[in-house]
Amino acid sequence: MRILLFSILFALCESQRLEKARSVWVEQGLVRGNIFEIEGVHMQMFRGIPYAEPPINDLRFKKPVKKARWHQELSATEYGPPCLQFMDFHKNDKFAKDNMEKQSEDCLYLNVFSPYDNDDESKTYPILVWIHGGSFLAGSGDTGIDINIVAKNLVKRGIAFVSINYRLGPLGFLNYPNGEKLDGNFGIWDMVMALQWIQANMKQFNGDPSNVTIMGESAGGAASSLLALSPKTQGLVHRAIIMSGSSLAGWAVHRHSQPAYAIDNIVQYLRCQKFISESDTREVVGDEYQNLMKKDGKVKLCNYQHMKINCLTADMQLDTKLDCLRKELNFTNALFRKALATELGVSKMVVDGDLIPSSGVTLAELNARIPIMTGVARKEWGHKKPLFYNMHQKGGLTRNDVSEQIYRIIDNNFHETTSEKMSNSTVQLLANATLIRYTPYLSEPSKGFNANQVVGALQKIESDIEFVAPCQREIEAYAERGVKVFAYSFDYVPMDTIYETERKVFALFGDKAVEIKRTEKEKNDLKEAFHGLDHAFIFTKGYTSNFEIEPYSKKDERMSQLLCSMITNFVKTGDPSTQRFSWPAYTVNSTQHVSINIPPKLVDGDIHWPDANFWNVEAELISKYIAIDAETAVNPDADLTNEERVQLxxxxxxxxxxxxxxxxxxxxxxxxxxxxxxxxxxxxxxxxYDNILLPK
Known part of the structure; x- marks a missing residue:
């Protein structure tokens, strides 16, 4: 049997050699994993360890509950099911595709990959905890993770690596009032419980619980940023690596008006009081829309629901409403999940007065306490296509076309970063300033309006609003408090071609998806590093979220070695400097950051200066402007949402x-x-009294 198992494992991964099984005791009981020899290092691998009770039935929409004891040895040789996905970002992931078929609400599992020393089984190593991205709507602890590359890039360098699952979409981020506070952020509370499990148990896996670094990218970066600041993680986290994300970003933590994932808002969609836009759903789901309609849209209820929630009636008390959703809300319909996520957007965290005491720069100014390494890609949204901006079918672009798109970006993206709602006139004023700042060539009509040039400008605007500005603001807050912060811009672009692989459904070929390989970057094309590209040099050999570098050159390998040296050095010592390159901390008196490239360079000033300054200073000032027209009566309700108007x-x-x-x-x-x-x-x-006689 062992020979057969060995043969299967060897066939699955050529560079892995099974050494032996290993069992260790954790708080809940005995757990069994395996020890492999990979890339010349002995690595113990435990996958699919439950760190909390399944968040189902009565535990839905609640903080996670510590896993109870089990009484038989638990096999931890396969990944646990991913949490229910509300977008298909990782459906066809090169490494997690098969496991994605097992997605479930019972999903609170973690995975451990750590060094194993036959001669000293008590030796401990610094712990690196990976928090995946995906807009808090998709992803899992195994997406974009090549075990062999993790062994080579991290474990071989003396790092105990942990990846985790956490609840997504409404299951992880629905929120509701609880007295003067909000209950919510369940996906983030999952991460806190995973960190508590690490403190209690990682020593058994040769991890050092007194040296824990969290690292995340995109939504995972925002979560890492938040966990580094939350009062609930003191003693659980000692350092943080924040890649292309920040808790100060408007898309990360909700600021004003009713949260999209508030229970009352979601209930209105469930009870057909609000309707999901079919055109928006069709656009986001893409060519698979018709296929899903056939498969999941058989029962024609509103908003693509499979079944009516009978217990959900009008004028319900909160407790009754929650109890109803825990029992009857059904998310098995993939189209319903995607449509709801399309309508509600990114699953934002909310200020709950407990895990998250405040939002915006105040959060960092009051709570920064542990060293961080943080940065952004050169042009985060550089891979967004003209389709996203409705520019793919535009012939002759006019100034109005561009102005409308910029207004939309300001209203939808920058507006989320402000502490107060802006009037339409203020949004328009800021949109005009942005137009001049980012598209000066539009003032010269003789040059025309080149679609690619316009799309490039829109990509840059969004990148700066959503990533560069909040990152720089967080850097400055840490520096003001005297906490070490190492800032960077990831600027490396491979010399070879970057391909994007997509799977699409075409009516001509039936329901079966067809794989399409599209060139994202041709040789010698001057593209810039985009969102998530750095991931391809840490966990894989040139692959990240359906993008792949082919061929993977020696220079790409050098980039991988450099980046992983910086990361592991920071995990071990709190300083990302390498033997050949000194990386100084960003301070109030020495504002420097590193351009991660071949070779790396030290750059004076803020990251991508002066882009962040425009949004953090100039746009912030404009956002406080209130136009007063003496001849026009101001309607104070004009800029309110429907929900706010109802409340008002x-x-x-x-x-x-x-x-x-x-x-x-x-x-x-x-x-x-x-x-x-x-x-x-x-x-x-x-x-x-007329009868009273007075003396004369």
Missing amino acids: SAYRRSWYALWVIVIVLSLILWSFVGYCTYHKSKSARNKP
Whole structure:
């Protein structure tokens, strides 16, 4: 049997050699994994360890509950099921595709890959905890993870590596009022419980619980940023590596108006009081839309739901509403999940007064305490296509076309970063300033309006709003508090071609998806490093989220060695400097960052200066501008959402009712006082005494 198992494992991964099985005790019981020899290093691998009870039934929409004891040895040789996916970002992931078929609500599992020394089984190593990205809507602890490359790039360098699953979409980020606070952020609470499990158990896997670094990219970067600042993680986290994400970004933590994932908002979609846009769903789901309609849209309920939630009625109390959703809300319909996520957007964290005490720069200014390494790619949204901006079918572009797109970006993206809502006139003012700042060539009509040039400008605007500006603001907050922060810009672009692989469904070929390989970057094309490209040099050999470098050159390998040396040095010592390159911390008096490239360079000033300055200083000032037109009556409700208008109307009705009651009570009181005064004046005791004789 062992020979057969060995043969299977060897066939699955040529460079892995099974040495032996290993069992260790954790708080909950005995768990069994395997020890492999990979890339010349002995690595112990435990996959699919449950760190919390399944968040189902009565545990839905609650903080995670610590896993109970098990009484038989638990096999941890396969990845646990990914959490239910609300977008298909990783459906066809090169490494996680098969496991994605097992996605489930029972998904709170983690994976451990750590060095193993036959001669000293008690030796411990610094721990690196990976938090995957995916807009808090998709991904898992095994997406984009090549075990062999993890062994080579991290474990071989003396790092104990842990990856985790956490709840996504409404299951992880639905929120509801609890007194003066909000309950929510369940996906982030999952991460906190995983960190608690690491503190209690990682020593058994040769990890050092006194030296834990969290690392994440995109949404995982925002989560890492938040966990580094949250008062609930003191003692659980000692350093953080934040890649292309920040908790200060508007898309990460909710700022104003009703949160999209508020229970009342979601219930309105479930009860058909609000309707999901079919055109938006069709656009996001793409060519697979019709296929999913055939497969999952058989029952024609509103918003692509499979079944009506019978217990969900009008005027329910919160506890009853929650109990109903825990029992009957069904997310098995893939089209329903994607449509709802398309409508609601990124699953944002919310200020709950507990895990997250505040939002924006205040969060970092008051809570920065552990060293961080943080940065962005040269042009984060550089791979976004003209289709996203509705530019793919545009012939002759006009200034109005571009102005409309910039206005939309300001309203949808920058608006999320402001502490208060802006009026339409203020948004327009800022959009005009942005147009001049990013598209100066549009002031020269003789040059025309080149679609590629316009798309490039829109990509740059979004990149700066969503990544560069919040990253720089976080860097400055850490520096102001005197906490070490190492800033970078990932600028490396491979010399060879970058391909994007997609799977599409075409009616001509039936329901079967067809693989399409598209060239993202041709040789010698001056593209810039885009969102997630750095991932391809840490966990894989040139692959990241359906993008792949072919061929993977010696220079790419050098980039991988450099980046992984920086990361592992920071994990071990808190300093990412290498033997050949000194990386100074960013301070108030020495504002420097590193351009990660071949070779790396030290750059004076802020990252991508002056782009962040425009948004953090100039745009911030403009956002506080309030236009006053003396000839036009200002409508104070003009910029409110429908939900806010409903709430405001309710408050006004309550206010009017209160005044009516006050007036009525006043009339009654004064009537009573008047009556008493009149009655008293008629009393015999108050009549004049005519029979009294006064002396003359």
